[in-house]
Amino acid sequence: MREVVAEVEQPVMLYSVGKDSAVMLHLAKKAFYPSVPPFPLMHVDTTWKFREMIEFRDRMASDTGMELIVHINEEGVRQGVGPFTHGSALHTDIMKTQALKQALDKYRFDAAFGGARRDEEKSRAKERIFSFRSEQHRWDPKNQRPEPWSLYNARKQPKESIRVFPLSNWTELDIWQYIYLENIPIVPLYFAAERPVVERDGALIMVDDERMPLRDNEVPRQEMVRFRTLGCYPLTGAIRSSATDLPGIIQEMLLTTQSERQGRVIDHDASASMEKKKQEGYF
Amino acid sequence: MAHKSDLIASDIDAYLKAHETKDMLRFITCGSVDDGKSTLIGRLLYESKMIFEDQLAALESDSKKVGTQGKDLDFALLVDGLAAEREQGITIDVAYRFFSTDQRKFIVADTPGHEQYTRNMATGASTADLAILMVDARHGILTQTRRHSYIVNLLGVKNLVLAINKMDLVDYSQERFDEIVSDYLGFADEIGIARENVLAIPLSALRGDNVIEKSESLDWYHGPTLMAHLETVPIEDDARAKPFRMPVQWVNRPDLDFRGFSGRIASGTIRPGDEIRALPSGKTSTVREIVFPSKFDQTDRMDEAVANQSVTLTLNDEIDISRGDIICGKDDPTEVANQFRATILWMDDEEMLPGRAYLMKAGARTVQATVAAPRYVRDVNSLEKLAASTLSLNDIGSCNLSLDQNIAFDAYGDNRTTGSFILIDRISNRTVAMGFLKFALRRAANIHWQSLEINEQARAEQKGQQPALLWFTGLSGSGKSTIANALEKKLFAMGRHTMLLDGDNVRHGLNRDLGFTEADRVENIRRITEVSQLMLQAGLITLVSFISPFRSERRIAREKVADGHFIEIYVDTPLAVAEERDVKGLYKKARRGELKNFTGIDSPYEAPENPEISINTVEQSADDAADRIIEHLYEFGILPRS
Incomplete structure (x- = not known):
């Protein structure tokens, strides 16, 4: 996280309100303490999240003193896109994937922290910790930078952006254990x-x-x-x-x-x- | 499910307590497709109960579709992640897997073994405590085993397991096993791997012999099973015993009252009151506090911090420390130098260019580094030293390098963190190499720039660009200078190094003695050609904006420039339009006979026959024209495609 903050211009933390986000946010607080983490939190709200998630999100942001950006795909809302009417695949694409791209473009974020872990899914197992996206936000698995030791190359072309996965090497058990040990809300x-x-x-x-x-x-x-x-x-x-x-x-x-x-x-x-x-x- | 343990169901708190204190072993598996490497990892995951029912269902259906084991489960399918890889049936990248047992947590780096994947293996090995070398019992020690051993040894992996697999296919023969082991140990001696760091285990990944359970078929083997060894091998953690090193990642300044230095401790131990030295500046101070947040209040202070902990240090003196510096124990600091001998593993498809300035990232510091031609390249198969003028993909060579500033460093053999670096190409931004610092070159041993001249190419490399001569020709008032100016601004904004030679300003100085007769026009162009040559040699993108009416002179200029680096840009404005614009009132004067030999009026203009670029200024603005030229420069390879 410190590497990202030192090397990019506009970092943001994607805060999904889940347990992985909770751990990631906790680590950010630790990494920069006594400073407040020098980037905003961003939540891509599909408008169909559990109500308790939204309450929790607002409380966490206010507790940390970090700026919270909530982005909703207004175009999707206008078209009335939702999981019941449009099916899960289309809803997820429009309200989550497209919305995320919109938000990153709108605020010109050039690096976004995400809570994904390599143990979640097979294709994640090969994704780098610093994972580059083209101007169109595409991932090219064949063209990833080697990451020997813990030396991360954060240099990018002007319109490229980076997804950074600080929890890459955590397992689901590690996450729960850490929440337990550190008493993370x-x-x-x-x-x-x-x-x-x-x-x-x-x-x-x-x-x-x-x-x-x-x-x-x-x-x-x-x-x-x-x-x-x-x-x-x-x-x-x-x-x-x-x-x-x-x-x-x-x-x-x-x-x-x-x-x-x-x-x-x-x-x-x-x-x-x-x-x-x-x-x-x-x- | 992490693994089976009776404690989970009976006493979860006790289980959590035990899990909390488990250490972690990171290991790498080396071998090629046919050695059964993926099968072994798949089995480790399966046997440690890391496979969920839904994953198992997917595995069963995949095994039927694309499996290679008939009706049996194909464990390799569990770990071959990306779709393309699954189709080709090979692993082409580094994949990380996670599992744990009652004793330990594990991270496996699964990397391909073929020579073309040397870089992937080296990446996997860079963070590994142990390496499993897969050997097919039928084939014994092959060239690839030697290569893998060389690489993991180069990376400093201390513990090696020689996993002699497919024992079932050699009738579980002890004789065969002994033969392979003795073969290998002979080789290990040769490359300096200590015999006591190697453990040979006979096994069958497919049948499960000696993976987790002792095999009855291999009852002559009395050592540990693979899993038992992984669970108990001492992880060499001598980092704490080494001198204190902390590369500073970030200067923490929340307000005027607090100034701390944040980083992950690479080695050693630190306590409040300890004397430190910041390098490369050499300034000293003492540690005031070690900030390590847990409650996020004033109590977040430690009495001692050790290797691998991420902390923030405050000091008793205001000394200047920035990101990239290394904080060391005062009496045991790193060396500081700007010229090194290093081993470099080249990881890019484009070969190394001796003399080119690369970015070098070492710890949290990024500097400019120029690499000399290799002293030699190591043939990773025969281990011979070969002469070479460059490094290509997967080459491992010994090189001297020179930095634009001092850095603090240790030899890689002493400290993996402060002795390692990566090289980054300044134009493509790709990570092109990983490197191991060996020692600083003293003045007497300064770099000999073998076969390296400071020439046009070298100067251009330093600027990270291709030199080119952009020759604008066209009638007076056609818009050459306006377009050239707009273009130069854009190139400048892109970080390119440029120079614009314009008819008007050169005529005020260098060519003040020349008039407009045909002879003077030829001399004018000759001088411009010579000056632009010097600019090109300086590595600049040179823009020349001259009427230059004669084909022969433009051809002379072209012939002096390397193929592909002369770009003739014809600013094609009809005479009537140029005369209509008449920005400087020159056409009126010429028409009145006050200006003699005016191009287009009483002196000919020979339009280019095959210009690289032709601009119609009637239809497009100067700004659009400049954009179009930039597009062409990308096409011609003068500007790099991002």
Whole structure:
């Protein structure tokens, strides 16, 4: 993070409000203390995030004293794009991928920190910590810079930008363990609680607001559930759980037989789908 | 799931406590596609229960589609990440994998083994504590094993595992195993790898023999299994015992009352009160506080900080320290120098240019470095030293290099952090090489610039550009100078080094004695040609804006310039238009007979027959014309494509 701040002009931290973002933000505070991290936080809001995420986000930004930029793809909003009406793929592309590109262009950020980890997904395993994007925000996996030792080359052409992944070498267990050890605040949705859910296409979807159209036979019922990852509420499946504290969460995570991204609807296409999305500019 | 442990279910707090204190082993696997390297890693992940059910389902379906193991699971598919690689069935990059056991956490760098991927392997090895050298028991020690050993040894990886794989295909023969081991140890002696740092293990990654579980078929082998060794091998951590070094990444100044120096400690130990020396300046002070945030308040201070911790130091004296400096123990500082002997591993498709100025990033410092022609290149297969005039992709050579300023450094053998560097191309910004500092060159041993002249190419390289002569020709008032001026401004803004020779201003000085007769016009152009030659030799992009009416003179200028570096730009404005514009009132004077020999009126203008660029000023503005010329300069390769 210090390398980025020293070598680029306009860094920003992409803050997705999830647990990885929480750890990344905590590390930023440490890296620059007693200074406030010298870059803003940016949240790309699809307008379909859990309400608790938005409350938590605003509180965190105000606690750290960092500037918070919230970007929404207004064009998408005008067209009424949403997961229920347009499907998950189109919604994610317009409200997340395109919105991110818009925001980076608008504010001319030339480096953006992201919380992605190499253990999440196979194509991430080969991505560099400093990962370059063309003017069109495309990733070229065949043309990556070697990163020997911890010497990072942050030089770029005028319109290029960098995605920087400080948590590349962390595992999901490392993240939870660090949150536990350092007592890092996270969104309460990670802890089990009684929440209104319906079971739809094999996933437990929380009815977070009145925009969710219920099917004929669907009646929301209160269940003890929590979330392993957080995103748009209609696209994020909950798991039944009684884990109300961190050791409980970690215990469940260690005993589960499903990978972390399994709860995400967008990964369920062909197995190389993430790589394709990334070439198109998905973070 | 990280791995199976009974504690997880029975006592999660105890498990977390145990996990917290686990250390981490980073290792690299070296071998080629057929050695079963991916299969081995896949199995390590599988056996340490790192594979989730949904991933396992994907693996099962992939194994059926593209697997090479018939109905069995093809573990290699777990680790061959990118789609292109999966289609080709090879690993072409560095991939990192993570797993943990009750004893340790692991990060595996999975790199390809072919010679064309030497750079990938070196990158993977640069952060590794241990290297697994994969050997196919049927083939024994091959050239590639020797190459891999040389590279991991060069990178300073101390622990080597000679994994003799596919033992099932040689009937688990001890004799075969012993033969290979003895072969290898002989070779290890040759290149200076200590025998006690090598452990040979017979195994079968495919069948699981000696990977995690002891193999019954290999009961003659009494050493540890691969996993047992990975879990217990002492990780050489002598960094704390070494002299204190902290490269300063960032000067922390939240307000006027606080000035701290942030960095990750490369080696040694530091306590408040310790005397330090900042290099290269040599200024000394003592440590006031070690800031290490945990509660984010005044209590965030440490009594001691050690290697690998990221901290912020405050000092008792106001001494000038900036990013890139190294803070050292006062009595045990690094060396400071600007000329070095170094080993360089070239990583770029474009070969090294001796004499070109590259950027060198060492620690947090970036300086300009010029590399002399290699003293020799190491043949990584035969390990012979070969003569060479440059370094190409994957070449490892011994070179002298010269920096534009002093830096603090240690020899790579003493300190991996303060002895390593990368070279960056100033135009493409690619990381073109990784390097290992060996020692400073003393004055007596200053760099001999073998076969390197300071010539046009060298001067241009230093400026990071291609010299070129842009020759604007056209009638008086055609817009040559306006376009040339606009172009020069744009080039200047792009960081190019330029010089504009304009008819009017040269005639006021150098050519003050010349008139407008045909003979004087020829002499005028001859002098301009000579002057522009000097400018080109200085490495400049030279813009010449002259009416230059005669083809023969323009041809002479062209012939003096290397092919492709003379760009004739015809500013094609019809006489009527130029006369209509008549910015300087010269046409009126000529028409009135007050100016003799005026081009276009009573002196001929010979339009270029094949100009590189032709500009129609009736249809486009000077600014657009300049943009078009820049486009052409990209096409001609004068300006580099980003």
